[in-house]
Amino acid sequence: MRTIDVAALLNRAKLNSFHTSLLLWSALIIIFDGYDLVIYGVVLPSLMKDWGLSALQAGLLGSCALLGMMVGALTFGSLSDRIGRRKAITTCVVLFSGVTFINGFARSPEEFALCRFIAGIGIGGVMPNVIALMNEYSPNRLRGRLISIIFAGYAVGGMISAALGMLLIPTWGWSSVFFVAAVPLFVLPLLVRQLPESINFLLRKGRIHSAQLLLQKAEPSYTPLPDDTFHLEAGQAPKVSIVQIFQDGRLTNTLLLWLAFCCSLLMIYGISAWLPKLMNTAGYGVNSSIGFLLVLNFGAIFGSLFGGWLADRFGLGRVLLCFLILSSLVLSLMAVKAPLPVLYTLIAIAGGGTFGAQILANAFAVQYYPAHIRSTGLGWAMGIGRIGAIIGPMLGAAIHGAELPMEFSFLAFAIPGLIGASAIGVFQIRVKRRAQASLDPQSVKTFQSTTPSSLDV
Secondary structure, eight states, X not given: OOEEEHHHHHHTOOOOHHHHHHHHHHHHHHHXXXXXXXXXXXXXXXHHXXXXXXXXXXXXXXXXXXXXXXXXXXXXXXXXXXXXXXHHHHHHHHHHHHHHHHHTTOOSHHHHHHHHHHHHHHHHHHHHHHHHHHHHHXXXXXXXXXXXXXXXXXXXXXXXXXXXXXXXXXXXXXXXXXXXXXXXXXXXXXXXXXXXXXXXXXXXXXOHHHHHHHHHHHOTTOOOOTTOEEEOOTTOOSSOOGGGGGTTTTHHHHHHHHHHHHHHHHHHHHHHHHHHHHHHHTTOOHHHHHHHHHHHHHHHHHHHHHHHHHHHHHOHHHHHHHHHHHHHHHHHHTTSOOOHHHHHHHHHHHHHHHHHHHHHHHHHHHHHSOGGGHHHHHHHHHHHHHHHHHHHHHHHHHHHHTTOOHHHHXXXXXXXXXXXXXXXXXXXXXXXXXXXXXXXXXXXXXXXTSOTTSSOO
């Protein structure tokens, strides 16, 4: 009889076709997810014109999907630890794709709001599960980059949404971009077959043979034996409870993560929802104002990929802190009138900084929580973070409704970046102090020189 350390085996695996397949399918899911989420910012100028919406009504309408995302993240993040990652992910894809398609038939703000709320449940539920699944199977040395590649798909989806909006809305109206959201339903059968289940989940449920087959695919050097036993991460438990994310000294750190998520998502969704309308108010045409959203997501792709590379090289905590500070600085600079090329550059950097920071924050949370509560911990962080996401569009609406200069909006969205950076800074100090208090001097020295993907300072 032998005991297999599952985490150690997966961590030292070499990248192979199994990882590549998981990466591609995960990225595709997030592309669809990003498309469905960014779509509101694309159609906002047309909706306000067609339905005569006030700024406050538009802000409330934009927050409906975000409220749904909060419910979805809290629900499916915890639920997947009980029913499995694959079942949770496919359910969410059906939910956000199908309801976003139906949204195209909405003929009143009330119908539109209901559809956005329900679609938001699926959008919010899929994110923590895709991240947790990729994190589980990724080799340790590549984890930051692989997760960043996946979430670059979010920005790709946003770019596709903006590009199709510029192409379709002038001729076919705003409903047309919602109808495109049905595409994921056609690839769903392939998704169900190709997406693996969590090995940790399978072992907890006693499905040893299925877990062995997946482990062999992820690490071909592993040869299954009938009497194999498996060692999972410390703290593994058969039942998952929300209380567990606060146990073992995690209470304050969990609250700090929640604050950082709130601030990061406030910046992202405030800017995404109101950038086209702000630029439209500033005198740019509808297509030109949507073009700014295209640039924002274009920058987000590079920020996501570059951030993952930096995290693997210099440390996830350090890079996350820098990205939050950079986002705040660039948004502040956007409040200063600048030539159009400079404005485009600042918007691209803002996209890279804000989206990159959130992606790194996701990975940061995933690596902090043990495997058996990983989706629960990340799901609750993203769910509570949606409070910031809900506030973002409403804050933009309040500033726009008060007819304040455009510069006030950018300054208002810059402040949360500094608050989020402070939360992450305190988090890292606490992690370091706890390590110093619990380890001997030689172990502390080892802790401080751990791999860049660790929660180092």
